Amino acid sequence: MMASDEPTAEISCTVNGQPVRAHVPVRQSLVDFVRHGLGLTGSHVGCEHGVCGACHAVVDGRVVRGCLMLAVQVDGRTVTTIETDQPTAQMRALQDAFFERAALQCGFCTPGMILQASELLTRTAAPTRAEIRDALSGNYCRCTGYHAIVDAVETAAARLRDKAAA
Amino acid sequence: MPRASTRRLVAGRGRYVDDIPAKGEVYAAFLRSPHAHAAFEVVNISAAAAIPGVVRVLTAENIDPVCPPWKCVLRNAPDLQSPEQRPLARRQAVFQGEPIALVVAQSRAIAEDALELIEVEWSERPAAISLEAAAMPDAVPAHENLKSNICWRFEHRSGDPDKAFADAEHVVLRRLVFARKTGVPLEPRGILASYDPSTNGLIVHVSHQMPHQFQLHLAELLGMSPLDVRVICSDIGGAFGIKMHIYPEEVAVCAASRILGRPVKFIADRVESLSSDVHAREHIVEARMAVNTSGMITAIDVDDIQGLGAYSVYPRSSTAEAMSALRAVGGPYRFDNYHALLRSVLQNKVMTGQYRSVGHPVAAAITEALVEDAAAVRGEDSIVFRQRNFLPTEAMPWVSPMGARMIDLSHHACLERMLTLVDYPRLRQEIDTWRQEGRIVGLGLASFVEFTATGAEAYGRAHVPVSSLDGVMLTMEPTGEVRAQCSASEIGQGIQQGLAQIIADAVGVRADKVRVALGDTAASPHGGGAWSSRGAAITGEVAWTAGRKLRNELLNVAAAMLQTTATSLDLRDGRILAADTGAERIAIGDVARTVIFHPYDLPAGTNAQMSVSHTWGRDADPFLPTNGVQASLVEIDPISGLVRPLRHWVVEDCGRIINPLLVDEQIRGGVVQGIGEALYEICRYTEDGQYGSGTLADYLLPMAADMPDIVVAHVETPYSGSQLGAKGAGEAGTCGAPAAVLNAVNDALRPFGGRIDAMPISPVDVLRALGKLPAKAGA
Ligand code: FES
């Protein structure tokens, strides 16, 4: 709910394939907009200052920190969140591998991790463990200690390569 | 076996508190003290209240009538003196960040706008900040009229330590300084409280580890019946002990909902979390170890000064951390003479409290540092020294000098396993080669005992209402599936999956046929929740017995239906079989359907029960000791002084393992928190009590790129006092990692003649130890 004199702006964008028109407070962050405006609560808020990566969303194909971007900045753009019903092959492979490898405990970091890792796998088909660790260093996980996450990303990458070769 | 429930989480369908809406909810923000210690008066709230969208501005004046203050009291420690604490401070603020007023508004942003317009008159007082200063007899008092900041003093002596030290061949001494750190669950604390005046009912969604404990305290503080307070802990985004306390903010939000008669939500932001979640591990420890001519440890003497912050945390006490440390000192070793002195000190900082592996990492670090020193003065490898001094298997059970019953431990076996795992002689050679190449590399070991799955006496004797019992109710569905309602809580550790597996095995069905509900006071009997690595050892044991009860019931009913005896039947994979031939007789779903829909088909007097329950808590063994060894290989950058962990190994004995996949990841996650403790994490305060670690840019967490792969192996010595034999595993990683890293860094520094005696290990201290920076003045 909004108070009457909160300055707002109208935006239109595409979110997870659906057209969206909304009045948003001009100071509202992208992550607050998708979470509270659209009910897409898969992007989480871990710090609100651009460090933890829990708030990731994809805007025009690039992973962004939803806490550092304003909702008004996605006017006219395409936003994808973890909830999309059309996940990329990378996302799907990562979701399976994270699940099987127990590469999550509380799961709070997981959507951000998967979106970030998915961007890595789109760029690099066969990343080394060190490259995976580097690519995920803007995503904090307080539960797993990262080892299982690195394993899961390796597994997803291998499966995607197998699929591409088949 | 992976956790079924994580399918939701990888899809972004988790439901953490902030994801749960309530119709008509409004949002809370707190005005907090900018001073470490000050008297204040809220002089004007009208400008704040006038902002459009503000629902109410509340101060202690408004909250006090609906909620009394609370105070940490331990009946078995009557000398513990901790001041009263309120949801909103009244006229005195005793740490920076203490909440003093609350704005409820249509959005959090508006609430924050309004905070700025609350007028407060402050009159600053001198503050007690540094642990050493606050502990002095003439220290500035942390609260007005406080005679001494020493909140609790404890001394323990067993055997004749003085004589042992006088007779010792060698005495080694260490002083280690541990800085405050905190747990940093990635999901901050949060609460949604919905009070319904028509029923006088309160429903609370909260990110908390023990719904029943929270329910009980809330009901008491708000003068309600627990029957009218329902606490639901849905998905929890990490907790680590941080979410087991009663915090002013959560209570204030419930009081606000009660005053307003509508749902109020508060989600801490990261700055609030880092500055108001409990901190932990602020200790200055001086310890000595006496060793006789045969190289046996004869005595240990520990002097621990512990920082508590402004209050001993409610309800479990902040002092529990230090007591836990003193209990665990010298854990793996047999020694008869012990002296321990503790002073727990009030300061104008946020409270310290139970955080993962409570106190044990402090104990392991000091013990294993002394072990290294003792081996060094004897001129032997510390491995030999450990092996000689370990409590041998044949000596168990053995009661330690602090009264802990040491049973079912495997020190020698774990160390053996570790030496094979790291390929010790080869690794030492490799390290020599690296050193010849100019690299600064070190290997550190740490053996440890961790006390887990705390039993009833620990808090019971203090009259703190903490349940060490758990309850499990099982219901047979007409489909042949099992519904379980348990008083444990899922905080990411995977207990929901573990319990499903245990129940499945006990009953004789597949794990995917068991659905486990947790974390809701309305859905399970009163019980302990998640703390002290208790899930597998306590709730698991209860679940096993409940499952066996349900199995027996099903076999009895089936026997009645089939006109045979229960002993001639077996139950496997959801089917009742003839015990001798294995031939299927009937599916349990058919048994359940007959009982539920066609009871007239059963022989008279069958009295079939399709739900059973069981409650249990261990009364023997107040704690279940577990043991393990960790090894850390580190490299130091000679230019920056940064320590890089290259490799980490763990050999753990947590008894019987229910789900190896999940246990290993608990250990790895714990190790990384321990590496964080050793190398990065610190809650800094300035001399006047300004908190300086309020963002994740200031409070450094371990990141993926800095962490090593972690090898985990097990020795399994089941707990002899239970059917399952499980012990706690969730905190073991954190217990031994700081000690191993500290020993590794000091091993790397040894050729340079330097040593580190403080955690986290700062690059500056490392450069000093390398002789690249001048030593600290006075050091
Ligand atoms: S919430 Fe955006 S980076 Fe942490």
Ligand code: FES
């Ligand atoms: S799984 Fe909890 S923060 Fe990553």
